[in-house]
Amino acid sequence: MSANSNETKLSVEGSPEAATEAIETASPAAHRRQALSLSLVGGMAAFLAACGKYVTRFDDASGRNKGLGQGPGKIGGGDVTGTTGDVPGTVVPGTVVPGTVGGGGPSTPGICINTSGAVAKTPAQILAVSGGVPIYALYGNNFSALLAIKLRKSAVGDEVAVAEGDVVHILAKKSATESMLLASRRVRPADIYSNGVGLIFESLSLSAVATTAIEILIVKGAMHYKAELSKSFSNSFMGKPVYHLGELNQDAAKSAITFGLDFGKENEAPTLAGTSSIGVPQQLGAIFHGDGNYLAAQSSSTWNVNSVVAPSAVPEDDRAVTNIFGEIIVPSNSLFREHQSLVVYVRKNRTVGGVPYDAYLRYFIYIG
Amino acid sequence: MTKVITKEFLMERRTFLKWSAAAAVAGSVIDIDAAFAAGDCKAVGDISSAANSVLTKTPSNAGKELLYWIDGPMNVGLPGYSGGLQTRARLSCTMNLLHTAASFIESVSLVEVIPESKTLIAQTFYGPSAGTITGRAPYTVFENLELDYSKSYQILYIKNVGGMITAYQHTIVNPRPSRFDYTHAPGELVQQAESFMPDLVGELRDSNRYHFTSDPTKTGYVTTPFGTTQAGHHARAHIKNIVTSGDNKGDFEIEIDFMHGDGDDAHYMRYFLVLDPVGRVLGGVRRIHGDGVTGKVLVKRGFHTPRHGSSPASLVEKYNYNGKSYLELHGKRITTATNSPSLVDIQLLNAEQRVQYINSLSILDCPFISIYTDDRHHAIARFSIRLR
Numbered sequence: 036m037s038a039n040s041n042e043t044k045l046s047v048e049g050s051p052e053a054a055t056e057a058i059e060t061a062s063p064a065a066h067r068r069q070a071l072s073l074s075l076v077g078g079m080a081a082f083l084a085a086c087g088k089y090v091t092r093f094d095d096a097s098g099r100n101k102g103l104g105q106g107p108g109k110i111g112g113g114d115v116t117g118t119t120g121d122v123p124g125t126v127v128p129g130t131v132v133p134g135t136v137g138g139g140g141p142s143t144p145g146i147c148i149n150t151s152g153a154v155a156k157t158p159a160q161i162l163a164v165s166g167g168v169p170i171y172a173l174y175g176n177n178f179s180a181l182l183a184i185k186l187r188k189s190a191v192g193d194e195v196a197v198a199e200g201d202v203v204h205i206l207a208k209k210s211a212t213e214s215m216l217l218a219s220r221r222v223r224p225a226d227i228y229s230n231g232v233g234l235i236f237e238s239l240s241l242s243a244v245a246t247t248a249i250e251i252l253i254v255k256g257a258m259h260y261k262a263e264l265s266k267s268f269s270n271s272f273m274g275k276p277v278y279h280l281g282e283l284n285q286d287a288a289k290s291a292i293t294f295g296l297d298f299g300k301e302n303e304a305p306t307l308a309g310t311s312s313i314g315v316p317q318q319l320g321a322i323f324h325g326d327g328n329y330l331a332a333q334s335s336s337t338w339n340v341n342s343v344v345a346p347s348a349v350p351e352d353d354r355a356v357t358n359i360f361g362e363i364i365v366p367s368n369s370l371f372r373e374h375q376s377l378v379v380y381v382r383k384n385r386t387v388g389g390v391p392y393d394a395y396l397r398y399f400i401y402i403g
Numbered sequence: 404m405t406k407v408i409t410k411e412f413l414m415e416r417r418t419f420l421k422w423s424a425a426a427a428v429a430g431s432v433i434d435i436d437a438a439f440a441a442g443d444c445k446a447v448g449d450i451s452s453a454a455n456s457v458l459t460k461t462p463s464n465a466g467k468e469l470l471y472w473i474d475g476p477m478n479v480g481l482p483g484y485s486g487g488l489q490t491r492a493r494l495s496c497t498m499n500l501l502h503t504a505a506s507f508i509e510s511v512s513l514v515e516v517i518p519e520s521k522t523l524i525a526q527t528f529y530g531p532s533a534g535t536i537t538g539r540a541p542y543t544v545f546e547n548l549e550l551d552y553s554k555s556y557q558i559l560y561i562k563n564v565g566g567m568i569t570a571y572q573h574t575i576v577n578p579r580p581s582r583f584d585y586t587h588a589p590g591e592l593v594q595q596a597e598s599f600m601p602d603l604v605g606e607l608r609d610s611n612r613y614h615f616t617s618d619p620t621k622t623g624y625v626t627t628p629f630g631t632t633q634a635g636h637h638a639r640a641h642i643k644n645i646v647t648s649g650d651n652k653g654d655f656e657i658e659i660d661f662m663h664g665d666g667d668d669a670h671y672m673r674y675f676l677v678l679d680p681v682g683r684v685l686g687g688v689r690r691i692h693g694d695g696v697t698g699k700v701l702v703k704r705g706f707h708t709p710r711h712g713s714s715p716a717s718l719v720e721k722y723n724y725n726g727k728s729y730l731e732l733h734g735k736r737i738t739t740a741t742n743s744p745s746l747v748d749i750q751l752l753n754a755e756q757r758v759q760y761i762n763s764l765s766i767l768d769c770p771f772i773s774i775y776t777d778d779r780h781h782a783i784a785r786f787s788i789r790l791r
Contacts, residue, residue: 202430
């Protein structure tokens with residue numbers, strides 16, 4: 036097996052040559068098992084063998100690295116005798132670390148892959164939206180994050196274009212050679228927007244991971260591209276802190292805010308009129324309540340999106356509507372066709388308990 | 404009709420890791436069936452389809468049930484529904500499994516199944532600290548999905564139990580938007596719906612109410628602020644408080660508006676529900692016609708119904724709202740067809756059951772909540788609030 040210049044190499048732990056060597060030095064019994072496996076699962080075994088070079092390791096309960104595969108000259112086994120560790124067709128070059136794999140207590144978290152061989156890109160070369168990737172925390176318990184990423188669907192120069200069928204992994208960057216899988220999505224037609232490929236990762240176990248960076252790994256056939264992003268929650272908008280149903284970052288004012296959603300008067304909520312238009316588009320809106328009073332930045336109790344983000348006034352500094360990817364959007368009949376969620380921001384200057392603050396309130400509108 | 408088939412497998416974790424990490428690198432997911440065929444895992448019990456359809460409904464296997472809820476604008480994917488709107492369904496799921504350092508859900512994968520192949524759509528990975536505050540498996544939510552009623556999808560739960568993993572392979576056949584109509588609901592949800600809202604569930608069996616139809620191409624009886632089958636019937640709600648610490652952690656107050664004023668006792672604002680992502684009741688109020696409440700109702704944790712003059716003295720008053728006393732009533736209520744306000748036939752769960760129920764769910768674990776309200780005649784309206 037030799038490296039192909041057109042193929043991304045993710046693994047540095049064991050060369051392709053080592054994999055070949057491992058196969059060649061395997062025991063006859065292992066060969067028989069491999070043959071049996073190939074006859075049973077055919078392409079899957081071949082697939083595993085082909086992919087095995089990318090697989091690196093996971094951590095056991097004590098944090099020791101465990102090779103998923105075995106070092107040169109071995110198949111399966113490692114620390115476990117017999118057949119428990121022998122997976123026909125999965126000869127994997129990797130670090131052999133004898134231990135309790137397959138036996139003892141809770142082996143822990145983490146399915147790690149080594150992405151050091153992937154083609155490194157800058158965020159700008161893979162992201163369709165400038166200004167970062169929105170990560171929204173969960174109210175009161177932020178282990179579960181919502182991450183929304185929009186990737187390029189057309190590319191110039193060194194940029195990467197993502198297309199239907201590609202798979203995008205979100206990983207926690209743990210070291211130069213180890214990244215732990217957090218979530219994955221295959222790009223489907225519903226993910227393809229007019230200006231990019233948008234992927235929503237809901238209930239992402241991000242906060243529980245001790246890492247400062249998350250890694251985006253794009254799998255395009257045999258090619259792999261990666262870029263690192265900082266793991267930071269979207270706690271500001273237009274340079275101001277945000278009150279939201281996730282991390283409330285100004286406790287002094289928290290008690291004064293009641294989050295609410297109101298679509299105005301009865302019979303005036305927007306409707307999807309068949310397929311071509313929004314029946315009453317001007318009625319989309321959100322009203323925030325504070326101290327029992329509406330906080331919508333309009334005199335009317337109904338917040339009119341058309342006026343809030345009129346094309347001539349985008350972005351206004353006191354109110355805005357974005358999509359879940361953080362792009363400020365303008366109402367149109369395609370609004371509901373392109374977006375599953377809208378995010379409404381209203382800036383408010385208030386004083387609570389003698390403490391002045393200037394922040395945005397944020398609320399999600401889920402369409403559907 | 405939607406159907407869920409569950410199969411259970413055991414596998415050495417090291418073997419699982421080899422399959423799964425390699426698959427991830429290739430943009431795929433472990434194929435448990437292939438691993439089974441290769442002898443790399445073993446089945447628990449009889450994995451024939453018939454046997455496992457029964458398995459999911461067996462009380463002793465309640466923890467192995469898939470709890471899931473599908474919503475979002477997915478109707479365009481259904482046969483017979485014309486129009487150019489993109490399907491953007493949301494599938495939320497969990498299992499009633501403990502999530503501890505020694506035993507936790509490690510990954511949840513959504514796979515599209517077509518003959519001869521399985522395609523990874525999305526997956527999420529977890530560690531032992533990702534469980535709910537009640538020590539259960541977390542909610543997993545997949546958004547913006549193109550679900551096709553004519554297809555089957557597998558949700559693969561991998562539970563790490565030390566050196567071994569248990570794989571729960573749930574196959575959803577013919578998915579469609581979830582309802583309170585039993586066509587898909589696993590035992591836990593059915594039990595809860597019957598317990599908390601027997602009259603509502605009963606009426607949902609009546610095809611003349613709520614525009615209910617067995618035709619999967621219809622949206623059914625649920626209206627949303629954006630796609631309605633009944634003009635003017637939209638749910639609105641305001642979060643007034645969520646307690647994030649202390650003894651009352653997880654308590655909440657959510658005000659839900661009336662869709663309209665009350666008519667007669669066959670057409671009035673009746674149920675006000677706050678549901679978790681898979682359709683379980685976090686809080687709810689069931690009004691009785693003529694209780695004098697107008698405009699809106701405050702929903703708190705637990706299930707409540709208004710106090711009435713004939714309320715048994717043993718019932719504990721839970722809270723007052725709009726000048727009305729409410730009672731905490733976790734249990735069945737109405738058996739009379741006339742919707743009499745009599746509470747004589749209320750069957751309370753005992754105190755221990757109430758505590759168990761309240762402690763088993765928390766709004767703080769929910770990426771979003773769903774608000775439902777019905778008028779007993781025209782519509783059940785819903786919308787979602789992301790808790791972010």
